Amino acid sequence: MKRVGRLGDAVMHSSMTEREPPSSSLAAPLRWALFALAWMCVGLGIVGLVTPVMPGTVFLILAAWLFTRSSPRFERWLLTHPRLGPSVVAWRASGAVPRWAQLTAAGSMAGSFALLVFIGLSVPVLGIIGTMFVGISAYLLTRPTA
Structure with a gap:
């Protein structure tokens, strides 16, 4: 038995002691x-x-x-x-995103969401999409600017 790995887990090895590189x-x-x-x-x-x-x-x-x-x-x-x-x-x-890109992305998502409401998607679907858009916008708008 040979101890291998970060955590020192005991692992049984066959005659091969080192892993072969992945096949090309x-x-x-x-x-x-x-x-x-x-x-x-x-x-x-x-x-x-x-x-x-x-x-x-x-x-x-x-x-x-x-x-x-x-x-x-x-x-x-x-x-x-x-x-x-x-x-x-x-x-x-x-991790910087230019301010114009942040505002354009957030505005595009808001416009897309308005279009989805206008075409009449169901409330649960709008809720899922709206939650994703808000999360993505929040992430983008909190990134440093270039």
């Missing part, structure tokens, strides 16, 4: 999936930057996180991009 055949498909998802987030982020309906920065932050795990080259590209990078860099540095 499994790592490569996961890396490619994360890479593809990152590019999808970049696309959604760009759409979000030019339309008032969708938040762009959230998708760019997610894309940077995905690129970190799939392609450091494209993570650097995103972080140094003159239009897409500054909000991601500010978020990573201090």
Whole structure:
């Protein structure tokens, strides 16, 4: 018996004393999936930057996180991009969200909620969505500004 792990749990080991690294055949498909998802987030982020309906920065932050795990080259590209990078860099540095983005996001959620009321969603559904919107808005509005 050999003691292993942070908590010193006793674990029975076979003849193999060290864990083998994950198979590269499994790592490569996961890396490619994360890479593809990152590019999808970049696309959604760009759409979000030019339309008032969708938040762009959230998708760019997610894309940077995905690129970190799939392609450091494209993570650097995103972080140094003159239009897409500054909000991601500010978020990573201090969790900062520009004031205009905070107000735009909160206003968009309020407008979306008003539209949902207007089209006649049921009260329980409105309650769930309203609670989520208030929570997200509260979080955003309490972040430091860039």
